[in-house]
Amino acid sequence: MAEKKSEFPALKNDRLLRAARGESVDKVPVWAMRQAGRYLPEFREVRAQYDFFTMCRTPEVACQVTLQPLDRFPLDAAIIFSDILVVPQALGMEVQMKPGEGPVFPSPLSGPEDLDRLCNPKDVCAKLQYVYDAITLTRHKLDGRAPLIGFCGAPWTIMAYMIEGKGSKTMSNAKCWLYRHPEASHRLLKTITDATIAYLVGQVKAGAQLLQVFESHAEHLGPNLFQEFALPYLKRICDEVKDQVAALGLQDIPMTVFPKGGHFALRELGRLRYEVVGIDWTVDPILARQLVGPNKTLQGNLDPCALYADPIQIDSSVKEMVEKFGCERYIANLGHGMYPDMDPRHLAAFVEAVHTHSTK
Numbered sequence: 393m394a395e396k397k398s399e400f401p402a403l404k405n406d407r408l409l410r411a412a413r414g415e416s417v418d419k420v421p422v423w424a425m426r427q428a429g430r431y432l433p434e435f436r437e438v439r440a441q442y443d444f445f446t447m448c449r450t451p452e453v454a455c456q457v458t459l460q461p462l463d464r465f466p467l468d469a470a471i472i473f474s475d476i477l478v479v480p481q482a483l484g485m486e487v488q489m490k491p492g493e494g495p496v497f498p499s500p501l502s503g504p505e506d507l508d509r510l511c512n513p514k515d516v517c518a519k520l521q522y523v524y525d526a527i528t529l530t531r532h533k534l535d536g537r538a539p540l541i542g543f544c545g546a547p548w549t550i551m552a553y554m555i556e557g558k559g560s561k562t563m564s565n566a567k568c569w570l571y572r573h574p575e576a577s578h579r580l581l582k583t584i585t586d587a588t589i590a591y592l593v594g595q596v597k598a599g600a601q602l603l604q605v606f607e608s609h610a611e612h613l614g615p616n617l618f619q620e621f622a623l624p625y626l627k628r629i630c631d632e633v634k635d636q637v638a639a640l641g642l643q644d645i646p647m648t649v650f651p652k653g654g655h656f657a658l659r660e661l662g663r664l665r666y667e668v669v670g671i672d673w674t675v676d677p678i679l680a681r682q683l684v685g686p687n688k689t690l691q692g693n694l695d696p697c698a699l700y701a702d703p704i705q706i707d708s709s710v711k712e713m714v715e716k717f718g719c720e721r722y723i724a725n726l727g728h729g730m731y732p733d734m735d736p737r738h739l740a741a742f743v744e745a746v747h748t749h750s751t752k
C-alpha cells in the first residue's frame with residue numbers, strides 16, 4: 393500500500409498530537425469516545441437507511457458520520473466511524489448488530505477445537521480495506537481541521553466477545569477459557585494480536601494520525617489475569633506497530649491504551665511505549681498521575697453520566713477535572729463513550745468548558 397500521508401491537507405489544529413507527545417498547548421485538546429453515534433439526530437437519520445456494518449463498510453457513509461460531530465462542536469480530534477468487532481469478522485466470525493441488543497455472534501467459539509474455524513491473521517488486512525478507504529477519504533474531507541484517530545479492540549476484549557457471543561455482566565464463559573484452557577487462550581490471543589498489529593499498521597498507512605487500543609473489558613480480569621492474558625499482548629501491539637511503522641519509513645504516531653476498569657494495571661501500562669493512557673471515571677486523576685508517572689499523557693475522565701446534568705453543572709465538573717489533571721500532558725475526554733439518550737447540547741457544554749478552563 394502506498395504512503396498517502398504527504399498527499400493530505402496540512403493539519404491546522406495539532407493540539408491533540410502535541411498533548412500526546414508531551415508538548416505544550418494553547419488549550420487542552422478535547423474529544424469524546426463515541427462522538428459519532430445515536431445521540432446525534434443527523435446520525436440517526438443515516439442509521440435509519442443502513443445496517444450498522446453496511447455503514448462501516450461504505451467509506452462515504454463512514455466518512456459522513458465521522459465528520460458530523462466535527463461540524464457541530466469545536467472538537468480537537470475525529471475518530472473514524474467503525475467498531476472494534478470488525479476484526480473478529482475479518483477473522484471469519486459472523487457478527488450481527490441488533491438494534492436495542494448490540495452485537496451478537498450467532499456462532500461464538502465454544503471450545504478450543506473452534507480455533508480451527510478462524511482465518512489466517514495475515515489475511516485480515518485485505519478484508520478490512522474498507523476501513524483503510526474510509527480513513528483515507530476522511531483525512532481528505534477533514535481538510536486538516538483536526539487529526540484523525542484510528543482504533544481497535546485489545547486482544548482480551550475481542551476474545552471475550554468471540555467466546556461470549558454478546559455483551560456479558562460476568563464474562564464467565566470467556567474467563568472459563570483462561571482457567572480451563574490457558575494454552576488455547578494464549579493461542580487465540582496471539583491470533584487476535586497478529587491480526588491487530590497488521591490492521592493498525594494498515595490504518596497508519598491509510599492516514600490515521602493517532603491509534604487508540606480499547607481494553608474495554610479490563611475490569612473483568614483483576615491484576616493477576618491481566619498480567620498474564622492482557623499486558624503481554626498490549627505490549628506487543630505497541631512495540632510491533634511502532635517498529636513496523638518505522639521500518640516502513642512512516643512517521644511515528646502516538647498510541648493510546650484505554651484499560652476500562654483496569655486501574656490496577658496503570659503502573660504497568662505506564663511502563664509500555666504508549667504515549668497516552670486513557671482512564672475511566674472511577675480513577676482519581678491525581679492517583680492516575682502517580683501510577684503512570686510524569687512522562688505519559690493522561691486522557692479522560694469525566695463520568696459520561698455527568699452529561700445528564702445541566703450545562704452549569706457540567707461547567708463546574710469540567711473545571712474541577714481540568715484543575716486536577718493540569719493543562720500539560722492531558723487530553724480531555726469522558727471516562728467512557730456517549731450514551732444514545734444524551735443531549736448534544738450537553739456535549740457542546742463539555743467541549744466549551746474544557747477549552748475555557750484550560751486557555752492559557
Ligand SMILES: O=C(O)CCc1c2[nH]c(c1CC(=O)O)Cc1[nH]c(c(CC(=O)O)c1CCC(=O)O)Cc1[nH]c(c(CC(=O)O)c1CCC(=O)O)Cc1[nH]c(c(CC(=O)O)c1CCC(=O)O)C2
Binds near residue numbers: 425426439444477
Ligand atoms: O465516534 C466514532 O466515530 C466511532 C464510535 C465507535 C463505535 N464503536 C466503537 C467506537 C469508538 C469509540 O468508542 O469512540 C468502539 C467499541 N465498540 C464496542 C466496544 C466495547 C464495549 O462497548 O464494550 C467499543 C470500545 C469502546 C467502548 O468501550 O465503548 C462494542 C459495541 N459495539 C456496539 C455496541 C452496542 C451499543 O449499543 O453500543 C457495543 C457494546 C456491546 C456490549 O458489550 O454491551 C455497536 C456500536 N458501535 C458504534 C455505534 C454507534 C453509536 O455509538 O451510536 C454502535 C451502535 C450501533 C447501532 O446503531 O445500533 C460505534
